Amino acid sequence: MEQNPTDLPISAKIEAVLFCKAEPMSKKKLSTLLGVDESSLQHGLETLREALSGRGISLVETNEDVMLGTAKELAGLIEQFTKDELSENLGKAGLETLSIVLYQGPISRTDIDHIRGVNSQFILRNLLVRGLVERIENPSDTRSFLYKPSLDLLAHLGISKIEDLPSFAQVRSDIDSFKKGIDNTNEGKNSKN
Amino acid sequence: MEQNPTDLPISAKIEAVLFCKAEPMSKKKLSTLLGVDESSLQHGLETLREALSGRGISLVETNEDVMLGTAKELAGLIEQFTKDELSENLGKAGLETLSIVLYQGPISRTDIDHIRGVNSQFILRNLLVRGLVERIENPSDTRSFLYKPSLDLLAHLGISKIEDLPSFAQVRSDIDSFKKGIDNTNEGKNSKN
Amino acid sequence: MSFTIKTQSFEGPLDLLLDLIEKRKLFISDISLAKVTDDFIMHVKQFEHLPMGESAHFILIASTLLLIKSKSLLPELALSEEEQTDISDLETRLKIFKRIKEASIGIQNLFGKQIIFGRSQSRIISPVFAPSPEFTLEKALFLLTDLINRFPKQETLPKHVVRKVISLEEMISTLTTRITSHLKMSFKEFTKEHKGNRVNVIVSFLAMLELMKKGILEVSQETHFGEIQMETKEVGVPRY
Numbered sequence: 001m002e003q004n005p006t007d008l009p010i011s012a013k014i015e016a017v018l019f020c021k022a023e024p025m026s027k028k029k030l031s032t033l034l035g036v037d038e039s040s041l042q043h044g045l046e047t048l049r050e051a052l053s054g055r056g057i058s059l060v061e062t063n064e065d066v067m068l069g070t071a072k073e074l075a076g077l078i079e080q081f082t083k084d085e086l087s088e089n090l091g092k093a094g095l096e097t098l099s100i101v102l103y104q105g106p107i108s109r110t111d112i113d114h115i116r117g118v119n120s121q122f123i124l125r126n127l128l129v130r131g132l133v134e135r136i137e138n139p140s141d142t143r144s145f146l147y148k149p150s151l152d153l154l155a156h157l158g159i160s161k162i163e164d165l166p167s168f169a170q171v172r173s174d175i176d177s178f179k180k181g182i183d184n185t186n187e188g189k190n191s192k193n
Numbered sequence: 194m195e196q197n198p199t200d201l202p203i204s205a206k207i208e209a210v211l212f213c214k215a216e217p218m219s220k221k222k223l224s225t226l227l228g229v230d231e232s233s234l235q236h237g238l239e240t241l242r243e244a245l246s247g248r249g250i251s252l253v254e255t256n257e258d259v260m261l262g263t264a265k266e267l268a269g270l271i272e273q274f275t276k277d278e279l280s281e282n283l284g285k286a287g288l289e290t291l292s293i294v295l296y297q298g299p300i301s302r303t304d305i306d307h308i309r310g311v312n313s314q315f316i317l318r319n320l321l322v323r324g325l326v327e328r329i330e331n332p333s334d335t336r337s338f339l340y341k342p343s344l345d346l347l348a349h350l351g352i353s354k355i356e357d358l359p360s361f362a363q364v365r366s367d368i369d370s371f372k373k374g375i376d377n378t379n380e381g382k383n384s385k386n
Numbered sequence: 387m388s389f390t391i392k393t394q395s396f397e398g399p400l401d402l403l404l405d406l407i408e409k410r411k412l413f414i415s416d417i418s419l420a421k422v423t424d425d426f427i428m429h430v431k432q433f434e435h436l437p438m439g440e441s442a443h444f445i446l447i448a449s450t451l452l453l454i455k456s457k458s459l460l461p462e463l464a465l466s467e468e469e470q471t472d473i474s475d476l477e478t479r480l481k482i483f484k485r486i487k488e489a490s491i492g493i494q495n496l497f498g499k500q501i502i503f504g505r506s507q508s509r510i511i512s513p514v515f516a517p518s519p520e521f522t523l524e525k526a527l528f529l530l531t532d533l534i535n536r537f538p539k540q541e542t543l544p545k546h547v548v549r550k551v552i553s554l555e556e557m558i559s560t561l562t563t564r565i566t567s568h569l570k571m572s573f574k575e576f577t578k579e580h581k582g583n584r585v586n587v588i589v590s591f592l593a594m595l596e597l598m599k600k601g602i603l604e605v606s607q608e609t610h611f612g613e614i615q616m617e618t619k620e621v622g623v624p625r626y
Binding site for chain 2: 007008009011012013014015016017019020021022023024033034051054055056057068070071073074077078080081082125128129130131134135150
């Protein structure tokens with residue numbers, strides 16, 4: 001295949017492998033399989049994303065993983081024959097915790113508890129079991145975990161990457177400035193009055 | 194969504210349905226699902242075939258049925274991918290899930306998820322493909338499955354009956370008492386949130 | 387004062403606090419926090435029956451609010467660096483929590499509305515037996531033992547929370563000493579009837595603060611300490 005002069009571009013190869021895999025795949029594995037480096041892979045993913053625009057399938061991606069899914073506009077059509085396992089109601093605590101993980105992840109449980117002001121052990125476990133949240137080893141403390149949104153969660157929200165969340169950059173920068181003690185939002189301006 | 198003026202074309206709808214279905218589908222069924230007549234469907238299929246040219250997936254069509262597959266130029270890559278998948282290490286999550294199936298099987302996915310505290314959907318799939326676990330219909334819920342160690346795995350481990358597993362009784366009772374606990378308290382309480 | 391709000395409707399002390407501030411249409415600041423302190427503590431009173439684990443988080447926040455309230459009533463009260471940090475930390479946490487709550491509305495609106503579906507797993511699997519050399523019986527037992535040891539335990543309250551909550555009375559008594567040193571008033575008299583109940587100690591303390599605020603005005607006129615106690619008795623302890 002490698003010798004074939006009419007070799008298909010890397011974006012087509014990515015598409016074929018992800019189609020076959022039928023579940024999230026790590027970018028690392030994908031680049032090893034295709035024998036390309038990370039930046040070529042990312043470039044291939046961008047090309048594929050463009051090629052898929054207006055089509056029936058789309059790309060969903062986190063920093064680490066990538067998968068193919070149906071176009072979000074066609075959710076109603078697909079729901080006619082597929083059952084959706086994740087849509088069980090989140091509840092207030094679940095929604096709050098999920099939002100923290102989405103906008104602040106990867107984040108430790110201690111930090112989640114600190115933001116919520118309560119113990120999040122069981123609600124996090126519930127989200128993990130449902131596959132909405134994933135945990136990874138904490139690079140700065142191997143005895144603990146960091147929590148991050150799963151690809152399935154992004155797919156369930158109908159967004160293809162985390163930056164597509166409503167006001168993603170704004171929320172993050174607001175929270176950063178709260179942490180630094182700088183308050184550029186209305187909150188700060190008005191409270192001085 | 195159906196009223197949306199920027200509704201995706203029928204070819205995109207066909208693509209999404211076939212992608213998601215992951216198996217051959219009769220054209221008749223497809224046209225019913227999409228609410229179009231046979232000739233519109235055939236026209237949509239032609240458009241899709243053109244759109245897929247040069248991409249990683251392609252349309253496979255008989256007189257009655259239609260399905261999506263990978264581009265034939267990429268057969269070598271896909272073969273390599275499948276081989277890699279099988280020879281890959283199971284990883285901690287895979288080993289943990291397999292251990293649970295070994296000691297607790299036949300066991301449902303929900304129970305595995307709750308014992309592990311994370312979602313095991315994709316891992317179980319991998320264990321099935323590798324012939325390490327088998328699934329049987331759940332006698333108490335025909336829509337779901339129970340997972341148990343395969344005979345090949347038991348033979349590979351040199352186990353003639355499950356009771357010969359090291360510390361079998363102790364491990365089972367520890368896990369069972371935890372399961373009882375979550376059924377009665379924590380999980381129940383949190384799922385209401 | 388409304389007591390109709392069910393405790394279950396708040397996910398935690400910050401949720402309650404934010405709700406109290408927003409109900410009064412205030413912005414998050416030390417001033418607004420001082421204003422809602424009494425309301426907050428009235429709500430916490432209802433949680434007295436909750437297990438230590440759940441009420442501790444509320445008591446912890448209550449103690450910080452107490453500092454804020456004390457400072458607002460008695461501006462001359464000097465706070466330690468740690469106390470200052472606790473106060474600004476609470477404001478920061480509330481602001482972050484509020485931002486997250488706002489963002490969570492957007493998440494709720496998206497969740498499950500336009501799902502991107504993955505491919506269904508085909509029902510037919512033709513397995514190829516591919517064991518992994520790492521998987522041995524010893525490994526299986528090791529992993530399961532590890533898993534069993536990591537099973538979540540009920541209500542594990544972090545040590546620092548327990549320590550802080552237990553030292554709450556100490557904090558109040560120190561505060562009392564600091565505030566009353568020149569007033570010669572015994573806080574013990576105020577709280578002896580509520581012995582052992584943290585929330586009531588806080589309530590009494592707040593009441594005393596209010597009275598003292600009035601008392602201080604008197605003091606500045608007459609500088610006769612004995613009469614303050616007479617004055618406060620006439621005013622009476624506010625009934626909460």
